[in-house]
Amino acid sequence: MNLLRFALRRLLFAVLVLASVLTITFVLSHLIPGNVLQAWLGRSAAQFPNLAAAYAQKYHLTDSIPVQYFYYLVNMLQGNLGISPSRGFIPVGQVISETLPFTLQIVFFSFIFSLAMGLLLGILAARYYRSPADNAIRLFYLGGYSSPPYFIAVILLIVFSFYLGILPSGGAYDVSLTTPSIITGLPILDSLLEGNLAYFQSAMVHVLLPSFSLALASFGIITRVARSSLLEVMQTDYIRAARAKGLSEGAVFFRHALPNASVSLITISSLIVTFLITGTIFVESVFAYPGMGQFVVTALAGLDYPGVLATTLVFAVVIVATNFVADVLYAYVDPQIRLG
Amino acid sequence: MASLLEVSDLTVNYNSRGSQLKALNSVTLSVKSEEFLAVVGESGCGKTTLGLSIIGLLPPGSAWFSSGSIAYKGVDLASLRPKEMRNYRGSEIAMIFQEPLTSLNPLRTVGFQLVEAIKLRKSRRHKADVEAGARSRPLPGRPSMPSFGRARIPDDVAEEVEAMLSLVRIADAKDVVSRYPFELSGGMRQRAMIAMALAQQPALLIADEPTTALDVTTQAQVLKLMKEIKDKLGTTIILVTHDLAVASQVADRVIVMYAGRIVEDAGVFELFSKPLHPYTQGLLSCIPKGDRKGSELSPIPGSLPDLRFDVNACRFQPRCKYAMKVCSERVPPLFEVDEGHKVACFLHGE
Numbered sequence: 062m063n064l065l066r067f068a069l070r071r072l073l074f075a076v077l078v079l080a081s082v083l084t085i086t087f088v089l090s091h092l093i094p095g096n097v098l099q100a101w102l103g104r105s106a107a108q109f110p111n112l113a114a115a116y117a118q119k120y121h122l123t124d125s126i127p128v129q130y131f132y133y134l135v136n137m138l139q140g141n142l143g144i145s146p147s148r149g150f151i152p153v154g155q156v157i158s159e160t161l162p163f164t165l166q167i168v169f170f171s172f173i174f175s176l177a178m179g180l181l182l183g184i185l186a187a188r189y190y191r192s193p194a195d196n197a198i199r200l201f202y203l204g205g206y207s208s209p210p211y212f213i214a215v216i217l218l219i220v221f222s223f224y225l226g227i228l229p230s231g232g233a234y235d236v237s238l239t240t241p242s243i244i245t246g247l248p249i250l251d252s253l254l255e256g257n258l259a260y261f262q263s264a265m266v267h268v269l270l271p272s273f274s275l276a277l278a279s280f281g282i283i284t285r286v287a288r289s290s291l292l293e294v295m296q297t298d299y300i301r302a303a304r305a306k307g308l309s310e311g312a313v314f315f316r317h318a319l320p321n322a323s324v325s326l327i328t329i330s331s332l333i334v335t336f337l338i339t340g341t342i343f344v345e346s347v348f349a350y351p352g353m354g355q356f357v358v359t360a361l362a363g364l365d366y367p368g369v370l371a372t373t374l375v376f377a378v379v380i381v382a383t384n385f386v387a388d389v390l391y392a393y394v395d396p397q398i399r400l401g
Numbered sequence: 402m403a404s405l406l407e408v409s410d411l412t413v414n415y416n417s418r419g420s421q422l423k424a425l426n427s428v429t430l431s432v433k434s435e436e437f438l439a440v441v442g443e444s445g446c447g448k449t450t451l452g453l454s455i456i457g458l459l460p461p462g463s464a465w466f467s468s469g470s471i472a473y474k475g476v477d478l479a480s481l482r483p484k485e486m487r488n489y490r491g492s493e494i495a496m497i498f499q500e501p502l503t504s505l506n507p508l509r510t511v512g513f514q515l516v517e518a519i520k521l522r523k524s525r526r527h528k529a530d531v532e533a534g535a536r537s538r539p540l541p542g543r544p545s546m547p548s549f550g551r552a553r554i555p556d557d558v559a560e561e562v563e564a565m566l567s568l569v570r571i572a573d574a575k576d577v578v579s580r581y582p583f584e585l586s587g588g589m590r591q592r593a594m595i596a597m598a599l600a601q602q603p604a605l606l607i608a609d610e611p612t613t614a615l616d617v618t619t620q621a622q623v624l625k626l627m628k629e630i631k632d633k634l635g636t637t638i639i640l641v642t643h644d645l646a647v648a649s650q651v652a653d654r655v656i657v658m659y660a661g662r663i664v665e666d667a668g669v670f671e672l673f674s675k676p677l678h679p680y681t682q683g684l685l686s687c688i689p690k691g692d693r694k695g696s697e698l699s700p701i702p703g704s705l706p707d708l709r710f711d712v713n714a715c716r717f718q719p720r721c722k723y724a725m726k727v728c729s730e731r732v733p734p735l736f737e738v739d740e741g742h743k744v745a746c747f748l749h750g751e
Contacts, residue, residue: 094544298503304458305498305595307491307525316504316517395508396581 066247069176071388075381082377087133090369091126093187093361098122099144100364123219133370142366147359153371156356161375162247163233164352166264167344168337168379174276175283180326183287188314190292199283206281211343214274218347221270228270231349235263271344278340279333286329290322297321323394331387335380405605405637406432406455411469413450413459422708424450426661427469429735432639434604437631439640439648439669442658442685445705448641451658452607452611455639456496457486473605491518491691492525492575497600499610502588505582511593512554512578515565517599519558525601554578565596566730568633570626588619592626606630609641624651645684649673654741657681660706663735667742677744678720705725723748 098106099111106113117123136143142153152364179202186198203215222230234240234248238260241251249268252260295318296298303317345354353372360368392399406738413425425447432438440448453459455471459479471478473494478486483659498504506514554562566574569592582590592610598606608627610728612620628651631638642648647657648669655672657680663679703720706712715721718728727747735743736750744750 202433240533298498298500299506301458302496302498302504302594302597303494303506305456305490307487307521307601308517309487318511321506321508397507397583400584 067392071385075385078381079374079377084130084372086370087130087366088126089362090366091129093364093367095364097364099368108365125172133367142371144358145356145365145368147355147363147365147368156368157353157371157375158246160297160351160353164338164341164345164349164354166233166247166249166268167275167341168334168354170268170272171275171279171337171340172330172334173271174295175280175337176330178276179280179283180287183284184291186288187282187291187295195288195321198288202281202284204281205277206279206285209343210275210278210340211347213273213277214344214347215240217270217274217277229267233264233267234260235267238263267348268352271341271350272343274347275337275340279336283326283329283333286325287322289324291318294318294321296355306357326389327387327390327394331383334383338376338379403434404431405436405474407470407472408451408455408497409470409472411451411454411471412467413447414452414465414467415450417709419552420709422635423467423596423661423711424464424708425454425565426711428661428663429660430656430663430666431468432605432637433596435631435635435637435730437628437638437640437651437653439642439652439655440658441642441645441648441655443705445660445662445708446658448610448643448658450661452496452639452641454607455482455605456490456494457483458490458496488525491521491598491603492601493603494605495601495603496606496607496609497591497594497598497611500614501587502582502596502614504594505590507582509581510578511580511582511585512562514594515562515578515597516554516558518597519561519565522601523558533733561600563710565600566593568599568630569593569596570622586619587615589623591615591619595623595626595630599634599636602634603636605637605639607639607641610643611640612647613643620647624736626652645688657684661708662716662732663743663745666735667744670744671739674744677738677742677749678746679723679748680717683720711736715745727751 096106096370098116102113102116121129124132133143140154142157144150144242145153145156146207148156160370182198182202186195189195218230221228239257241248241255241257241260244251244254249261249264252258252264300313300317303313308316341352341354342357343354345352346358349355353375356368360372408431409426409429412423413427415422415424428447428451440451442448450459450464453464454466455473459465466479468480473489476739478489481489486702505511535672562578563574566577569591571577571592577585577589577593582593585593591614606627612623612628615623624647627638627640630636640648640652652669654666654668656663657672657678659680665672665676665681667677672681673685676685680701683699686699687701689698701720706716706719713732714730715724715728715733718724721728725747733745733747733750735745737743738749
């Protein structure tokens with residue numbers, strides 16, 4: 062069927078993208094200057110030359126980059142992503158499975174906040190075009206998206222946890238609480254499924270500031286696109302024709318204008334996810350949130366090649382998956398894409 | 402026959418890049434019930450503005466009534482609030498537009514858009530019944546609307562949908578309702594538009610250049626269809642067109658507009674056999690005729706005046722070969738030359 066061919070083509074495309082991302086990241090990360098063994102072993106590298114030599118041999122550090130890449134690929138295809146020197150030589154796969162759920166939580170909530178805020182303000186700005194409300198909204202979103210996420214994060218941290226003291230300044234949950242068992246892997250969801258409400262509440266409170274920082278930095282672009290595409294759609298002939306039928310303004314807006322403006326909103330939403338997932342690197346550092354973003358930072362600083370590669374790959378997979386979802390949504394919304 | 406619509410002294414101002422212009426300048430006309438009226442003129446003469454004014458769809462903020470009234474069944478539409486005006490749109494006055502492809506929502510099936518209009522009529526009727534005390538129960542829920550995808554036509558309106566589509570001579574109703582606008586031909590789209598406009602059984606249908614975007618054969622079919630509808634349903638039709646030939650095929654009466662004013666108003670036969678205004682004469686001599694093969698067409702010299710400058714003179718005077726002194730001193734009023742034949746030209750009055 063058409064849909065199957067479409068999915069297969071996208072899948073092949075995704076594999077190609079991921080392979081290129083992996084190759085480029087591999088080469089680039091190995092070109093980072095610095096003594097790898099010293100970064101991995103610290104002072105021991107100089108103190109125990111034999112140990113250093115053994116490590117160099119075990120992890121093929123003396124081989125040329127293509128040879129190292131070959132070893133990496135062979136291991137990866139066997140499901141082995143290597144060990145993470147920056148996390149005490151534990152398997153990278155384990156680090157990812159421990160940290161990714163926290164990052165996904167931030168991405169999820171910031172996406173929801175960003176979309177809700179962006180859409181609401183965009184719709185308001187379009188409906189009250191050129192009114193003081195429109196101008197205020199435009200000023201607000203301009204301020205939001207011209208501020209980097211870590212700046213917003215620090216401001217929120219100062220206001221809400223330092224001065225007001227109503228939200229925690231860091232961490233992902235209250236460590237004194239019992240952690241939920243793994244059902245889906247996402248702690249917030251698992252605690253809710255288990256009925257561990259104390260943990261759920263604590264986790265929600267902790268996820269609020271990091272995700273809100275990212276939402277504040279990103280909702281502006283959604284507002285902007287929602288506003289402009291709604292204004293554009295409201296000028297079209299079919300909106301005039303819908304009004305000529307005698308439909309109420311609400312019906313015209315929600316039945317004809319908003320769905321038609323949603324095509325460009327899908328595009329921008331998929332881009333926002335990319336922004337959010339990379340933004341976690343900043344906000345997780347500010348809020349000491351134990352997600353994958355923090356791992357990226359330590360891995361980069363520690364020349365932790367396997368860590369850098371694995372996190373980049375995970376980011377790439379999320380982004381590719383988001384784009385796939387966006388493509389499916391296009392087809393769902395627009396019959397010309399679905400049938401054409 | 403009683404008159405359905407009385408437009409008197411209607412002036413519509415437009416805001417165009419900081420300067421104002423009068424798109425309509427003291428337009429007075431009346432439309433009788435069950436009449437087929439054609440409003441003819443070049444682009445920019447105000448004919449579309451006239452249509453949009455009647456149905457209350459002038460672009461808000463940039464166009465407004467500065468004087469005059471539009472009396473429809475005795476109610477002045479020009480003074481209604483937007484919410485009150487909405488009760489007239491669709492149910493009393495409907496409008497179809499030039500480009501059927503862009504006038505149909507590209508993401509919704511033809512069926513969805515037609516059902517929408519039919520349901521609107523039902524809910525209006527219900528509301529009226531409730532107000533009249535005939536029925537007490539509240540509205541029967543929100544009309545169920547499929548969000549996306551091919552619509553299944555709800556059973557309670559299926560019959561009406563088929564009736565509407567067969568009225569506009571769409572035979573394969575079942576197939577067409579599940580189609581998206583881009584899957585239909587231009588003629589089919591315009592038929593579907595007409596069906597939607599008629600779904601609420603309006604008394605007045607305004608057709609703004611409904612055939613301009615269509616090829617000649619389809620054009621003829623759509624015109625024939627409109628004539629049929631007028632005869633069958635008794636719908637009063639105002640056809641806005643730039644094409645005198647189109648007007649001559651279907652209209653009972655023709656109004657010729659120039660630069661925001663009515664210059665001639667006559668029965669279709671009188672207008673074509675005895676055009677009085679130099680502008681109408683000019684327009685007629687622009688039409689190629691089969692029996693005058695080889696002879697050159699004579700276009701009207703000059704071009705449309707700049708409406709931003711309001712002048713107290715005949716607007717056509719700079720292009721008119723009969724221009725007299727009085728033409729540049731006063732605006733010619735509409736003189737009734739024969740019964741039902743009015744012309745705004747000093748050649749025919751005073």
